[in-house]
Amino acid sequence: MHRNAKRVVVRTLACAAVPVLLVAGCSSGSGGEDSAKSAKSSAAPTTSAPPSPAPVKFTTLPDPCETLTKKTVKAVVPGAKTGKNLGSKDADGYGTCLWSGLDDFQYRALTVSLKRFDSDVTLGSGGQRAAKYAGQQVAAVSQDTANKNVKDTPLDGVGDQATSIAFETEKKSGKKAEEYRGQRVVAVTGNVVVTVDYEGAGFETGKTPKADEIREDAEKAAKEAAAAVK
Incomplete structure (x- = not known):
């Protein structure tokens, strides 16, 4: 009787652990995808206007x-x-x-x-x-x-x-x-x-x-x- 009771308890604990592992695996995968998307978003190049020449005092010349x-x-x-x-x-x-x-x-x-x-x-x-x-x-x-x-x-x-x-x-x-x-x-x-x-x-x-x-x-x-x- 004692041996049978121990076997039942071990089986019950093993079955209870399976959902926990599955949930942990799913949570880890979801977080990885979000991190990758965030990294790609932050690495995206930003465009800026090209530098403009400095203004000059004279634009024409006299004869x-x-x-x-x-x-x-x-x-x-x-x-x-x-x-x-x-x-x-x-x-x-x-x-x-x-x-x-x-x-x-x-x-x-x-x-x-x-x-x-x-x-x-x-x-x-x-x-x-x-x-x-x-x-x-x-x-x-x-x-x-x-x-x-x-x-x-x-x-x-x-x-x-x-x-x-x-x-x-x-x-x-x-x-x-x-x-x-x-x-x-x-x-x-x-x-x-x-x-x-x-x-x-x-x-x-x-x-x-x-x-x-x-x-x-x-x-x-x-x-x-x-x-x-x-």
Whole structure:
């Protein structure tokens, strides 16, 4: 009797344990699916708007031949009539004007070049790109082996920042060589670079112009041209 009673109790406990295991198995499987769904949901990529280029100060350029008044042109380039627009396929991005004249064997030539930069998310803001280009324009004078006695100095009151570079060079006309004095002024205003190149020489009985004269006239033109960028 005792042995039979023990067997009945063991069988009863074993049968009672089966539903508990089944319930536990189902609960574990359901929780795993919910966790997987939650993980997938949290790992889903989120989309964001691409970065926008920084705004620029200037979106257009003036006609380079209209950056100087007739009075200034007459004073700086005696004998010059009208400026020659050298043309550009992108007038809002780049432009150059040339004035040249000969008066009593005194030759003068002046160019005003304007270059505008837009902002680019990979290349930098318009102002940063303009500053980099300005540095290249300044360095180009000393890198030209034809130029000698190169001297550059900071220039205040022209654009946001400017550099004035003096130099001398020799040019041949046939068998004869002429001494030229030149001045380049590079100014940055916003996202625009203004480059003024000015040179002078004395032909025949004319004398080579003084360095101070060339520098003052070039800087005067550069200040006026930079102010014309609006």
